[in-house]
Amino acid sequence: MPTKFSRRTFLKAAGALTAGVAAVTTVPKKYLSWAEEAAQKDMKQIPTFCELCFWNCGLIAKVENNKVVKIDGNPLSLRGRGRLCGRGNAALGALYDPDRLKFPLINVGKRGEPVWKRATWEEALNLITEKMNLIKGKYGAESLALFSHGTGGAFWKHLLKSYGCSNYTAPSFAQCRGPRDMGFYLTYGSDVGSPEYYDFSKSRYIVLLGSHLGENVHNSQVQDITKGLADGAQLTVVDPRLSNIASKADRWLPIKPATDMALLLAWIRIIIEEGLYDKEYIEKYASGFDELRTAVQQYTPQWAETETTIPSDTIVKVAREMGKNAPHVCVGAGRYAVWYGDDTQRSRAIAILNALLGSWGREGGYFFPAKGGVPEYPGLPAYPPHEDVPKLDVAYPFAALQTTTSIKHASITGLPHPIKGWFIYGCNLMKTMPDKQETIKALQNLELVVAIDVLPADIIAWADVVLPECTYMERYDNINVGKFKDLEISLRQPTVEPLWESKPSWWITKELGGKLGLSAYFPWKDGEEYLSKRCEAGGIDFATLKKNGVIVKTDKSAPYITADNQPEFGTPSGKIELYSKQLEEKGFDPVPKYTKHPQPPAGHFRLLFGRASLHTFSRTTNNFMLADLQKENALWVNEKKGKELGLKNGEYVTLVNQDGVMAPGRIKVKLTQRMRDDAVYMYHGFGVHAKGLTRANNQGIADDDLITKYVIDPIMGGTAMRGNFVKIVKGA
């Protein structure tokens, strides 16, 4: 009898097919698997972990004559479980990119209009040392700042701390997940982890809002949600766009952009008023229920329909479905959360919804991660005391990490104290931070800009000194600790010698530290000794780690609440705070409230942007293996609306924003029913201006060229970027 095709049977079949591939043994000789061929040729197999996105999946490099010829997933890795995504598989494209930075460079021209002089490492590091000491002498050590993204950033942070500077920031906080982390932190006294503590594989009901899950291809998370859905979990996706994950959902709610808070508050109200919440859980673990109940009275489903355009009966239906499946429900916290400026509060609403459903610490909701870590290098001297200067983030009382926003502003205004030197490690700030002109103004005010990178990204043009780091395939890096239900410890180690004159960050910072008189903070002989001593201090067998790439330490405590495993909440009350006195004391709403946000003016669309499954933004758009598959982005336009405007599928257009800024370049129109008619959408990371990136240069349009306006989240300093509106200009 033929099996009826459904999404679930498809997912199950896909899983079986994947499993089957590994089991096939009787293939004709010409199709011998690569692993068998490698074994016959006696190739070296060296485990390390991927850096083409922060998920850091374990991989095994197959090396022949000091050349990586293939990579495979490391089956021991909890992040990848033996699999790599398309980007991860393109490691050779990153390693052997002819556009890589090859030698240290000194700009002998103007900042932003560089004239590069090839330098020796000695010359480049001497120049940086001289400038750092000059700046410290004039303004103090706290006038330097580090922007970093990626595993090697830890060595730079250590260098700056050793120098007496506490300004280290990552765009991943103020330009990405900071509001989410703080929203959950203010509610539970804990954030949601990275990778997140979602228990998707056991969920019975999942709700995602504006999520790029699937397009971000966060490896094990995608495997988990796939398993959850194949095992019968229902999925509701709220998004103005039919994203990849929405296409797998039972229900897609194409919400009017900027109204998600209305939907969340209505759901909270229904779940309370219909008694669908977990009464025992709330009684035992939460505080502020009565205040919450009173505060959400006004948010009826009918009211929410007028704001969101989602029918009220659908709103009620989804709330009931969540209630019915509680506590095995996961309302995803999201990741890229800087949307409209009230983002910490929106994340609080998500956290509160999960609390009402009793899903925190419950199977199918959010699990409790394994505890533990790896100790720091033993015997290092204490960092020097920081100078007594005003805190940069004083305006944002819940900025748990320093924000790029305040460093940028202090670089322009000198307030609350001047910032005069930037170290930029592995982050392309021209594409990361909103309002390029403001970023340029800050850069022009500095006395030193050092960029440490693998590729000549857009930001490189603004550096005085460029230090070429070798790729993740060629270096030792910091230890990576993953907190899943078990603890994962991963090692990055070189698979081949660094190409050209590129160097690892452990070496660069040690050399620079020596020149700055900080040798006592860098006692290790090399990267391997640094890592082996840390492992030794933590009782981890370094030889096994080197051989296997990953060590998993089983956590014996339960990942869920049990009679013997009661949760601890790091909030002031020791409970889940549905009503936040912490926020109230600082003048913020203790319970999230709905705020109306501006809607597009006539003739304009809201500009939405996100992730492509084949790229990690501008980090990979130049990768020859990935550019071959996708070299430019497209503009998603609602089909009906596009036709009304006379647009044709595939024609090139350009865009001009609400401030009259026209994006350089052109972008292909994609007419689709997968988009609402009040917004357009594009992948971020394209429209690269850096000439040195020969494949990525001028391919598509950069959303970041059009983000001239942003709203700061007053709670934690995040920069909301979804309030920009664009007009489509034909004839590009």
Ligand code: SF4
């Ligand atoms: Fe690499 Fe893909 Fe894993 Fe990210 S998800 S670390 S790009 S293999």
